[in-house]
Amino acid sequence: MEKKTGAQIIIESLLVERVEVAFGLPGGQALPIFDAIYGSKLNFILTRHEQAASHMADGYARSTGKPGVCIVTSGPGATNIVTGLGTAYMDSVPMVAITGQVATTVIGQDAFQEADTIGITRPVTKHNFLVKDVNDLAKTIKKAFYIATTGRPGPVLVDVPIDVQRSSCEFVYPQKIEMRSYKLNYEGHSVQIKKAAEIINNSERPVFYIGAGVIVSNAEKEIVEISEKANIPVVNTLLAVGAYPVDSELNLGMLGMHGTAYANKAVQIADVIIAVGARFDDRCTGKVCDFAINAKIIHIDIDPTAISKILGADIPVVGDAKTVLKKMSVLVNKKERKDWVEKVYKWKLEYPLSYNKEDNKIHPQYVIEKVSELTKGEAIITTEVGQHQMWAAQYYKAKRSRCFLSSGGLGTMGFGYPAGIGAKFGNPDKEVIVIAGDGSFQMNMQEMAIAVLNDVNVKVIILNNQYFGNVRQWQEMFYNKRYSNSCLSKRKECPKWCSSPSRNKCPSAYVPDFVKWADSYGVLGIRVTSKKDIEPALIKMLETKGSVVLDILVEIEENVFPMVPAGAALDDMIVRLNG
Amino acid sequence: MRHTVSVLVENKSGVLARISTLFAARGFNIDSLSVSETESSGVSKMTIVVKGECSILEQVTKQLNKLVDVIKVNDFDNIECVERGLALVKINMTKSSRDEIIKLIGIFKAKIVDMSQDSIITEITGDEDKINAFIKMVIPYGIKETCRTGFAALSRSGHINKNR
Numbered sequence: 001m002e003k004k005t006g007a008q009i010i011i012e013s014l015l016v017e018r019v020e021v022a023f024g025l026p027g028g029q030a031l032p033i034f035d036a037i038y039g040s041k042l043n044f045i046l047t048r049h050e051q052a053a054s055h056m057a058d059g060y061a062r063s064t065g066k067p068g069v070c071i072v073t074s075g076p077g078a079t080n081i082v083t084g085l086g087t088a089y090m091d092s093v094p095m096v097a098i099t100g101q102v103a104t105t106v107i108g109q110d111a112f113q114e115a116d117t118i119g120i121t122r123p124v125t126k127h128n129f130l131v132k133d134v135n136d137l138a139k140t141i142k143k144a145f146y147i148a149t150t151g152r153p154g155p156v157l158v159d160v161p162i163d164v165q166r167s168s169c170e171f172v173y174p175q176k177i178e179m180r181s182y183k184l185n186y187e188g189h190s191v192q193i194k195k196a197a198e199i200i201n202n203s204e205r206p207v208f209y210i211g212a213g214v215i216v217s218n219a220e221k222e223i224v225e226i227s228e229k230a231n232i233p234v235v236n237t238l239l240a241v242g243a244y245p246v247d248s249e250l251n252l253g254m255l256g257m258h259g260t261a262y263a264n265k266a267v268q269i270a271d272v273i274i275a276v277g278a279r280f281d282d283r284c285t286g287k288v289c290d291f292a293i294n295a296k297i298i299h300i301d302i303d304p305t306a307i308s309k310i311l312g313a314d315i316p317v318v319g320d321a322k323t324v325l326k327k328m329s330v331l332v333n334k335k336e337r338k339d340w341v342e343k344v345y346k347w348k349l350e351y352p353l354s355y356n357k358e359d360n361k362i363h364p365q366y367v368i369e370k371v372s373e374l375t376k377g378e379a380i381i382t383t384e385v386g387q388h389q390m391w392a393a394q395y396y397k398a399k400r401s402r403c404f405l406s407s408g409g410l411g412t413m414g415f416g417y418p419a420g421i422g423a424k425f426g427n428p429d430k431e432v433i434v435i436a437g438d439g440s441f442q443m444n445m446q447e448m449a450i451a452v453l454n455d456v457n458v459k460v461i462i463l464n465n466q467y468f469g470n471v472r473q474w475q476e477m478f479y480n481k482r483y484s485n486s487c488l489s490k491r492k493e494c495p496k497w498c499s500s501p502s503r504n505k506c507p508s509a510y511v512p513d514f515v516k517w518a519d520s521y522g523v524l525g526i527r528v529t530s531k532k533d534i535e536p537a538l539i540k541m542l543e544t545k546g547s548v549v550l551d552i553l554v555e556i557e558e559n560v561f562p563m564v565p566a567g568a569a570l571d572d573m574i575v576r577l578n579g
Numbered sequence: 580m581r582h583t584v585s586v587l588v589e590n591k592s593g594v595l596a597r598i599s600t601l602f603a604a605r606g607f608n609i610d611s612l613s614v615s616e617t618e619s620s621g622v623s624k625m626t627i628v629v630k631g632e633c634s635i636l637e638q639v640t641k642q643l644n645k646l647v648d649v650i651k652v653n654d655f656d657n658i659e660c661v662e663r664g665l666a667l668v669k670i671n672m673t674k675s676s677r678d679e680i681i682k683l684i685g686i687f688k689a690k691i692v693d694m695s696q697d698s699i700i701t702e703i704t705g706d707e708d709k710i711n712a713f714i715k716m717v718i719p720y721g722i723k724e725t726c727r728t729g730f731a732a733l734s735r736s737g738h739i740n741k742n743r
Contacts, residue, residue, distance in 0.1 A: 118593060122600060127647040130593070147647060181589055181650040305641040 006134040007032035007165040010071075010098060011040050013141040016173045019069050021045060021060065021425045023053040027073025028113055030100030032165035034071075045425065045454060048446040050077050052418035054084020055444065058093050059419025062405045063380055064426035065216075067094040067148050074100045075113030078159075079120060083412055085155045086124040090409025091239060092212055094153035096144050097125075103163040104132055117159045126154030134167045142174050151184045152303040153216060186302070188319025188327065196298045196315045197331030199272055203296075205340045206232045206272040209255065209284075212239035212408075213277015213301060213321050215401045220244065222325035223276065229329075231337040233344045235263040237278050238389075238408045242398030246377060249345055253353075256284040257564045258390040261351035264562075264570040266344050270295045277301060277321045280310040281409065282566075290569035300324050351575070353394050355558075360531050364388060364463040364554040367534055368395035371433060371461065374538055379403065379431035380423050384416035384440030387469035390560045392435040403430075414443030420458045421451055431459070431542070438464040439488055442512070448521045451547045459541050461550045462514055465558065466501070473559045477574075501556050518549040525549040581610075582636050583628050583655040583662060583732050589648040590616060590623040598625065598649075601642050607631050611664070613729030622650060626732045628707075655732055664730040665704045667692070668714060671721035672699045680720060687713045698723055706730075 004012065010033055014022060021043045026034040037044050047053040050072045057068030068088075072081055078099040088095045102111040118130050127147050129140045137160070144156040200206055208227055214220060220243050227234050227250050234244045235255040244251050252263040264286075267273065273295045278284070285291040288310055299306075299313035300321055307316040317324055355365040368391050371379075377399035383389040383406045398404040405423060407415040420434040434441075441462055451458050465472075471486040481499040489510040490498070518525030524544055528537045534552065541548040562573045588594045595614065602609055611628040629636070633656070643652045655662075672680055672694075680699060684691060689703035703713050707730065714725065 119596070122597060123604070179647070182647050303645070305638065305645050309638060 001170045003168040004171040005032065005036070005166060005168045006137050006160060007036035009134070009137050009169075009171050010141065010160065010165070011036045011042050012171055013138055013173055014042055014069060015040070017067075017141075017145050020066075022069040022071055023047055023056040023060075023422065024071035025050050025053060025073070025077060027075075027077045027100060029074035029102055029162045030072065030077070030165075032162060033098070033100060033160070044071070045450060047418070048449055049444065050080035051083050051414065052444050052447045052450075054081040054095070054097065055087065055412075055415050055418035056422030056425070056447075057095050057097070058084060058088045058415070059382060059405055059422030060426040061088070061093050061095055061422075062091075062419070063402050063423035065402065066426070067096055067145060068422065069096050069098070071098045072100070073113065074102055074117065075115045077113075078115055078117040082121060082124060083410075083414075085121055085157065087407050087410045087412040087415055088155040089124045089126065091407065092153050092216060093155065094148040095155035096141075096148050097155060097157045099157060099159050100165070101130070101159045101161040104161045105163065107161065117157070121157050124155070125157050126152075128157040128159065130159045130161075131164055132161070134164050134169045137164065138171060138173050139177070142177050143179065146177050146179075147182065152213075152301075152306075184302070185318050186320040186323050188300070188317050188324035190327070192315055192317045193324060193327050194331060196274070196300075196317060197328050199296055199298060199315060200230065200232075200274065201333045201335070203272040204337065205266075205270050206230070206274060207266050207270040207295075208232050208234040209237075209267065209273050209275045209278055210234060210240045210243055211237040211276065211278025214240055214243050216277065217302070217321040217323075219276065219322035219325050220401055222322055222329060224248075226325060226329050226332050230332050230335045231341050232274070233266050233341070235259070235267060237281070237284055238393055238406055240278070241393050241396070241404040241406075243401045246397045246399065249341070252344060252348070254393055255570070256281075256286070257566070258394065258560050258562065259284075259564075260353060260394070261562050261573060261575060262344060262347035264564065264573055265347055265351075267292050268570050272296050272298065275299045275301070275313075276325070279306045282310075285310065286564045286568055286570040286572075290571070362528070362531050362534065362552060362554045364391050364465075364552075364558055365395050366531070367461065367463060367552055367554070368392050368435065370535055370538055371435070372397045374535075374542060375431060375433070377403075379433050380405065380420075380427060382406065382416045382420040382423060382432065382434050384434070384436045384443075385411045385413045386437045386440055387465075387473060387558070387560050388435050388437045388440075388463040391463070396435075413440040417441060417444050417458075417460065418447050420460075421447060421456055424456045424458050432457075434458060434460045436460055436462050437469060438462050438466060438514070439468045445517075448518070448523060448547065452521050452523060455546070457546055459548050459550070461541075462552060463554050464514070464551055465554050465556045466506070466510060467556060469558075470560070472557070476557070476559070477563075478565070503553070503556065514549055514551040523547045523549060525551060528552045580633060581628065581630050583626065583660065583730065584636075584640060584643070585653040585655060585732055586625045586627065586643055587617070587650040587652075588623050588625060589650065590621050591648060594623075594648045595625070597646055598627075598643065601639055601646070602627070602629060605631075605635055605639055607635070607639065611727070611729040613731050615731070626730055628730055653734065655734065659735045660732045661735060662706045662730045662732040663704055664707065664710055664728050665702065666710045666714070666725060666727040667700055667702055668717060668725045669698055669700045669723040670717050671723060672697060676720050680717065683713075683716055687716075689713060
């Protein structure tokens with residue numbers, strides 16, 4: 001059999017894994033890999049920053065369900081993807097990262113561009129490998145894909161020293177991999193499932209609390225089936241936006257810190273919480289000891305460590321959401337629960353999400369509502385992190401799973417734009433719109449080069465309030481309006497400390513000028529400064545074939561409501577400031 | 580509370596780092612640790628003694644189970660087990676204290692492994708209580724130096740569950 005080099009084996013392995021696209025950036029210790037890419041069939045996208053490469057792989061993975069791949073060099077290349085790995089790890093996104101490493105003979109000698117990549121990435125990956133022998137390479141890559149995509153998915157890193165990339169062996173890609181130390185339980189314990197169904201059948205006020213696990217296991221249909229049969233209202237986490245039909249009466253939207261009032265009310269009064277593929281994150285539960293105090297907790301999750309980590313589960317069910325729910329569905333009785341359903345429906349009417357629709361100011365919520373309307377919830381939305389992210393989660397009516405992509409667990413600013421580009425590579429026929437803040441967008445906007453050069457049509461809507469809006473909101477509410485270092489247009493001539501920004505008073509020329517900036521990439525940029533121009537601008541944006549940047553100057557001091565302050569119970573929701 | 584956790588792992592570089600990171604990330608200090616190869620090739624056993632809250636330890640054992648290189652975790656809180664550790668103790672010795680010390684060593688079934696004019700090295704094996712008791716007894720004579728191993732632990736035959 002013909003021998004192949006380690007570098008060739010890496011690329012061949014990716015092709016066997018049917019990797020459609022890989023993202024990354026070359027460097028000294030990865031040169032053999034990049035040499036093997038030259039002339040190969042691998043579609044490799046050169047990014048402008050390794051962090052963006054990892055987020056693109058992430059966005060590709062979240063939007064398609066297939067593992068995202070990035071390839072970078074040693075040292076700074078590897079450390080630059082740490083944020084991307086952490087983002088994917090917190091949100092259970094399947095990813096395989098391949099990093100170059102200095103030669104095995106010099107590892108540990110502080111060689112040029114050497115970093116202890118395995119040590120650095122250990123806490124932010126599901127698993128990682130250092131390959132010291134070329135004969136182990138193919139098997140290791142197989143393992144990496146297997147671990148990344150099975151069970152609770154996550155990022156896996158394979159660190160390949162340059163001498164391993166250069167040496168050669170016969171290439172045999174294993175069909176199957178057996179690992180005695182990596183066993184998964186997909187089935188769910190039948191006794192536990194029965195107990196759970198009994199508790200649901202005897203309950204008066206059950207609530208489904210669904211997370212990303214539902215999307216990962218494609219269990220959307222099963223949730224609909226059980227919830228409709230047994231009339232169980234459904235609340236979702238940030239990552240599960242779009243997983244439950246948005247028009248259903250039983251859909252109560254997002255729970256938690258910026259969740260809807262009716263979702264939080266329903267959870268607090270529930271007698272059973274059926275958590276599926278969710279992990280009781282503090283942004284969901286509020287004060288944990290006051291969370292749904294009267295409810296029995298049924299927790300279905302493929303990851304045993306997610307269960308009873310934060311809140312003790314009465315009925316833990318370890319297994320794949322779809323498999324477990326299918327079995328459970330047969331055991332759950334049809335039930336009307338008229339009082340309960342009427343009650344939550346009344347709440348929906350009584351406490352809707354709201355903002356001032358009367359005046360002529362540009363409220364960011366209005367922009368999202370318009371985007372939702374014009375795209376009919378069919379577009380893939382990615383968000384950065386901050387106020388705009390919460391408004392997007394609240395007001396964008398996503399029609400289906402995998403079309404609302406956001407960094408939930410790690411809350412990574414700079415995620416949205418590269419993730420949007422990655423999502424577009426996986427879904428060339430879908431509209432991809434990035435909802436960004438002016439702060440977040442600046443963290444990875446250099447990737448516009450990638451969108452332009454590869455003719456990737458991604459729309460960016462900047463809800464520009466000149467602030468790190470979320471920080472400013474917290475400073476307004478909990479730090480007595482001491483706006484410390486949250487203003488992005490503060491100049492030398494500004495007062496040293498400011499707590500009353502306004503568009504009239506503050507220096508008008510701000511940096512960067514996003515329109516000119518877009519223009520420098522040959523991208524259409526449109527600035528919107530009045531409410532009436534929003535809809536035409538959005539229409540123009542959607543009609544344009546290439547990338548577009550909309551710079552919408554929104555109300556500076558708009559706040560995200562409702563809000564449960566950090567550490568408070570979900571009941572202690574602030575619906576709006578000053579009544 | 581003191582816990583003994585026994586972990587079967589793949590015998591690979593980096594595994595100990597993964598495991599100690601898990602404990603460290605939750606504020607557990609590892610009191611003692613022993614690692615050795617087992618009768619199965621490629622499999623090592625780590626016996627870890629830590630002090631901490633039961634609920635947090637349960638999380639840690641679950642997390643240990645989740646590690647890709649971990650084959651099996653036994654939490655000896657619920658299982659009757661035998662535990663043995665070894666200590667080498669170098670004790671100050673004078674002509675007048677020699678007999679007493681040798682007598683003590685005899686009572687504890689410890690061994691003398693080295694002896695000089697002014698000191699004696701003993702080797703004692705046993706569970707934590709026995710070793711602690713011995714060390715307490717010889718403190719008055721003056722301890723020059725000690726070195727203790729981590730504990731090795733095995734479940735008793737039949738895995739008697741302490742909770743039942």
